Amino acid sequence: MSSSTDPGHPDPDSTVASSRAERPVSDRGDTVCVIGAGASGLTAVKNLREAGFGVDCYERETGVGGAWNWRHDRSPVYASTHLISSRPFTQFPDFPMPDDWPDYPHHSQLLSYFERYADHFDLRQHVWFGTEVVRVEPVEGDRWDVTTRSTGGYGPERTSRYAAVVLANGHNWSPKLPRYEGLEQFRGEVMHASSYKDPAQLRGKRVLVVGAGNTGCDIAVEAAQQASHCWHSTRRGYWYAPKYVLGRPADQVNDTLLALRVPLRVRQWLYHWTLRLTVGDLTRFGMPEPDHRVYETHPIANSQLVYYVGHGEVTPVPDVARFDDRAVELTDGRRIDPELVVFATGYLPRFEFLKGQVLGDEDGSGRPRLWLNAFTAGYPTLAVVGLVQPDSGIFPISHWQSVLFARLLTLRATRPERAAAFERKVRAGLGERYSAKVKDSTRHWFEVGHADYLRALQRALHELEGVK
Amino acid sequence: MTVERVRVVRSWEWARPERPARREVLAAVPEREEAKPPLLFVPGFGHGAWAFAEHWLGHAAGRGFPAYALSLRGHGGSEPAPEATLRSYTHDVTQVAASLPRQAVLVGHGAGARVVAHALARYPARAAVLVAPVLGGWATFGTALRRNPVGTVPAVFGAGLRLHRRQLFSRELPDADARRHLARLGRAGRRAQWQLLTGRGPEPAVGRPPVLVLGSPDDRVVPASALIRAAQRYASAPLLFPGMGHDLMLDARWREPIDAILDWLDKDPASAAG
Numbered sequence: 001m002s003s004s005t006d007p008g009h010p011d012p013d014s015t016v017a018s019s020r021a022e023r024p025v026s027d028r029g030d031t032v033c034v035i036g037a038g039a040s041g042l043t044a045v046k047n048l049r050e051a052g053f054g055v056d057c058y059e060r061e062t063g064v065g066g067a068w069n070w071r072h073d074r075s076p077v078y079a080s081t082h083l084i085s086s087r088p089f090t091q092f093p094d095f096p097m098p099d100d101w102p103d104y105p106h107h108s109q110l111l112s113y114f115e116r117y118a119d120h121f122d123l124r125q126h127v128w129f130g131t132e133v134v135r136v137e138p139v140e141g142d143r144w145d146v147t148t149r150s151t152g153g154y155g156p157e158r159t160s161r162y163a164a165v166v167l168a169n170g171h172n173w174s175p176k177l178p179r180y181e182g183l184e185q186f187r188g189e190v191m192h193a194s195s196y197k198d199p200a201q202l203r204g205k206r207v208l209v210v211g212a213g214n215t216g217c218d219i220a221v222e223a224a225q226q227a228s229h230c231w232h233s234t235r236r237g238y239w240y241a242p243k244y245v246l247g248r249p250a251d252q253v254n255d256t257l258l259a260l261r262v263p264l265r266v267r268q269w270l271y272h273w274t275l276r277l278t279v280g281d282l283t284r285f286g287m288p289e290p291d292h293r294v295y296e297t298h299p300i301a302n303s304q305l306v307y308y309v310g311h312g313e314v315t316p317v318p319d320v321a322r323f324d325d326r327a328v329e330l331t332d333g334r335r336i337d338p339e340l341v342v343f344a345t346g347y348l349p350r351f352e353f354l355k356g357q358v359l360g361d362e363d364g365s366g367r368p369r370l371w372l373n374a375f376t377a378g379y380p381t382l383a384v385v386g387l388v389q390p391d392s393g394i395f396p397i398s399h400w401q402s403v404l405f406a407r408l409l410t411l412r413a414t415r416p417e418r419a420a421a422f423e424r425k426v427r428a429g430l431g432e433r434y435s436a437k438v439k440d441s442t443r444h445w446f447e448v449g450h451a452d453y454l455r456a457l458q459r460a461l462h463e464l465e466g467v468k
Numbered sequence: 469m470t471v472e473r474v475r476v477v478r479s480w481e482w483a484r485p486e487r488p489a490r491r492e493v494l495a496a497v498p499e500r501e502e503a504k505p506p507l508l509f510v511p512g513f514g515h516g517a518w519a520f521a522e523h524w525l526g527h528a529a530g531r532g533f534p535a536y537a538l539s540l541r542g543h544g545g546s547e548p549a550p551e552a553t554l555r556s557y558t559h560d561v562t563q564v565a566a567s568l569p570r571q572a573v574l575v576g577h578g579a580g581a582r583v584v585a586h587a588l589a590r591y592p593a594r595a596a597v598l599v600a601p602v603l604g605g606w607a608t609f610g611t612a613l614r615r616n617p618v619g620t621v622p623a624v625f626g627a628g629l630r631l632h633r634r635q636l637f638s639r640e641l642p643d644a645d646a647r648r649h650l651a652r653l654g655r656a657g658r659r660a661q662w663q664l665l666t667g668r669g670p671e672p673a674v675g676r677p678p679v680l681v682l683g684s685p686d687d688r689v690v691p692a693s694a695l696i697r698a699a700q701r702y703a704s705a706p707l708l709f710p711g712m713g714h715d716l717m718l719d720a721r722w723r724e725p726i727d728a729i730l731d732w733l734d735k736d737p738a739s740a741a742g
Contacts, residue, residue: 088482099488259479458476
């Protein structure tokens, strides 16, 4: 199906690689390029293969699993990472996790799940490991030139032309570090949560954990167990949901309400009421009152944080104002003297191999303007897979995004009028949101509610297929 | 091909996941790896993995196919499950299929074919084979009532469906063997039996697997017309093996249907369809 146009041509000289005219391009025909062999990339490869497409997948690391492969230098997992959403919400819809696994599996189980997925569907033969993507450029005919080289910049660059591109390069690998006055003078140890791997790093130290995402809360809990003291700094009050309510994983209870079509207001009320029954009013521990209702920020599922706060092992503190050489000043004027500061302040999605304008991000703000968080206007053969921050598992979403994209590519050949109608929908729907009103931040712009999102995706799939 | 709705949102299934159950899986794996796809045999109601372990597993392995058979919950050596539903059985099949090292071919016999049809919507099988399929519905009930009223009427009231010897085996099968097999028959869950008649039909298969239907025109559980209907659903015609009973894998001439299945798979129908 695919062939190199000029197999005898020598590898391009790196000095002329930037001028397109002189760069040899190997034409890969109808083949689709997938960037990344993490969870989202793997499911894209599998679903495109299933739809009959040839696939070249480029992976900068030497194994599959992306963020969930602890061997990878960009992997954010730490020794105790467990799933936040329970198994039924996290597994691929057509490849169940073993039912004798726990409700919230460990990250090593997740990796073995992805490795088995890759072997089961024979995906590794399509993956070029140790290869990173340098540039992705649109060319005429809705096709793409993808330039790659060995990870680390060794060796020559190679450019191949593809019929379509799937971006599945993940969004939890480029740490986001907030700026603080005086941070350079601070003599204590400072790290981002991405470098946190093991509770031994906290043992016996006075630790300040900044950030109340799921990672920040996990690290605060481990600091409560290991460190000599733990402060936990949060910008605002949050809802700390337990992982189990009413004897079942909390997200399963929540989806029971969704299945019964209980309206959001009622669900919020029920949720507040359940929290009042279990952990009670958190302001009595000195934690700020949430400035939003539940379901309006990314949910934090942590049964242990409040427990340790109640035992005095975690001291909740407000936001950091500034650092000086030996202390941290908080916004309420208090000064604390941690030896180690862990910034669990999240990650930013990055697509440095692609011009921002392609994803509708002209001003370089790092926020693409997409429809269904996946499709961009004017480039019908490009899809982003897995760029979502769901209140639930991400892998089923990646699965359905790639199924939708594979159907779209098929219909471009067989029913071009349907593909054109889809393109019009993309243009009309750019920037659409799929959740209750959420707090605006770099973290929450791609937050989606899993039920709202998947319903929208199901509608798009049915319209594309022409079923009513 | 008709366009069917794909289901993305499954709130109830997410909210109420199927209870795990200990499952019996019997295997016969060829001595040398031959890059042939694994087969997963799914027995029908009342039968267990033993029905395939008798002849077909070994024969398939002898021809280079890694062969596995499971007992649905409540059957054979699996955990008792009187409250099992078709969904529980489907869960058992997708669980075992996903645990195999490579993408599997699902082979369902009798009502196991209905379970396989459901599983095809939840697992992208490489191919599927429906052997003497009981796909359910009221026509199935009519046939059962006409052919075997004594065994069928109590099943309406929650008892196990009983099949008699002449329905399952041809006269060629030695008496001792037939009695031995009959003694091992169990029963399916009460709710699953009802769902076979009244439950929602299978959703469209994922991953476009090629489907082969085969059976016997002399089968006294599944009439030839039902075989033809089943094959039409998957746009093909049934392969027929005259003179055999419903239990093709246990009958005297068990070798012919399994060889036909393996020949079909050797032609790699998946790549032809793709």
